[in-house]
Amino acid sequence: MDRSSWVFYLVAGNGFVLIAFGVGQLLQRHKRVVNYWSFVFFEYTGIVLLLTSAVHTGIVKDNNLEYFDAPIIAFAGTLFYFYFVRLANKNYRFIWKEQWLFIPPILFAITGAILWFINTSVVDIIVMILSGTSFIWVIFCCTLLMISMIRQYKENCLDQRKRLSFLIVLTCGVVFLSMTFFIPVLARINSGPFILAEALFLLAVYFYLIRYPELLISIERESSPSQHGKSKIAGLDVKKAIDRLGQIMEQQKPYLQDDLSLPDIANMIGLSVHQLSEILNKEMGTNFKTYINGFRIADAKYILKEKPEASILDVAFACGFRSKSAFNRIFRETTGMTPTEYRRKIAEDETTQKAARSPAPDHCTQ
Incomplete structure (x- = not known):
């Protein structure tokens, strides 16, 4: 078996894995809109891996399929934008003025279909131009995403800066993936190594998000009077609203939901x-x-004190945190110590108190 075949089977295998990930999004018991977006994203990515690995490694002997590289790349940029905007803000709603983002992929697809039936010497040049243009389109979509994300972040929030850093890395990665399509077409070189790098990058992102799910927690856009001008609470019984808020938090405990917004x-x-x-x-x-x-x-403080047998991860989940890392960070920011240090301090304080209550030994001599 030659090297191209090995690359095909490895990348195609990753394609099937991503397709399985997508199906898994629909098998979750409590599905949300983000699960359907994830399904589309993983299915599309998996199919693209299967198609490109088959074409560029020569498993499928149909050069006409290369005419559709451009629409595949272009649609990936559009899908990337909508998918990660939705992940970063679960309250995001598709607005029709954004539908123009689908126009370039559609135009690329129509052009590819026309080139399918044309057999002239200029076709290869047109394909190269389309591939380069689609690559630029992906960069544009990534830039648009970054602008949208930056508007939602506060510079003084460490948690949000981490998400922004992650999105920057992710955007650079998507630009790199676009190059894995474009460079082999332009330079007429073996695309196997590029496709392999593309597959490994996608899998790395997926497993990284499993390890650090807080990177995709919804970003709440909190408004203030200075941002919107006129006060929104004029004439409102503020004290009653605050009392109602406290009552709901104490009785219903909605903060235990990890996706509370x-x-x-x-x-x-x-x-x-x-x-x-x-x-x-x-x-x-x-x-x-x-x-x-x-x-x-x-x-969390109550559980750490009253249930010393509970693990830190169990405490985190029980209190509404999505991950142990997020729990540790926020707990330290609030108390000045980690949950483990807090639990250790409680044990030490209890030992000291018991020692203080114990009767002193009688050293008197008769």
């Missing part, structure tokens, strides 16, 4: 998102994430 709480109280955000920011001197994490950390 600002709109969720606003709906429970009967306020708009802007009203609740202004109350948190202006009247209570905090923000949504800090407010919710305060309840989670309070519960």
Whole structure:
């Protein structure tokens, strides 16, 4: 078996794995919209890997399929934009003015279909131009995504800066993947190593997100009066709203949901998102994430003290955190120590208190 065949089987295998990942998104018991987006993303990526590995390694002897490299690349850019915008903000809704992002992939597909039936000397040149243009389109979609993400991040938030850094790396990776399509076509070289690198990168991203799921936690866009001008709580019984908020948090404990969002709480109280955000920011001197994490950390402290047998991971999940790393970081930011250090301090304090309550030995002599 030659090297091209090995590359095909390895990359095709990764393609089947990604397809399986996509199907797995639909098998989850409690599906959300993001699961359907993930299904489309993984299925498309898996199919692209199968197709490109078959064509560029010579397993499929049909050069006309190369005419569709450009629409495949272009649609990947559009899909990349919508998929990661949706992951970063679960309240994102598709707006029709964004439908123009589908126009270039459609035009590339129509052009590829026309070239399928043309057999002239200029076809190869047109294919190269289309491939280069589709590559530029992917870069444009990545840039558009970065602009959209940056608008949602606060510079003073460490957690959000980490997500932004991850998206920057991811965007650079997608640009690299586009090059794996474009360079072999332009330079007429063996595309096997490029396809292999592409497959490994996609798998690395997938497993990294499994390890650090907090990178895809919804980013809440908290508004403030200074951003929107006129106050949204004029004429509102703010004290009653704050009391209602505290009552819901104490009785219903919605903060135990790891995907809790600002709109969720606003709906429970009967306020708009802007009203609740202004109350948190202006009247209570905090923000949504800090407010919710305060309840989670309070519960975590109680569990760490009363249930010493519980693992740190179990405590994290029980209190509404999505991962141990996020729990450790927020707990340290709040208390100045890690959960393990906090539990150790509790044990030491209890030992000291017991020693203090113990009667002193009688050293008196008769």
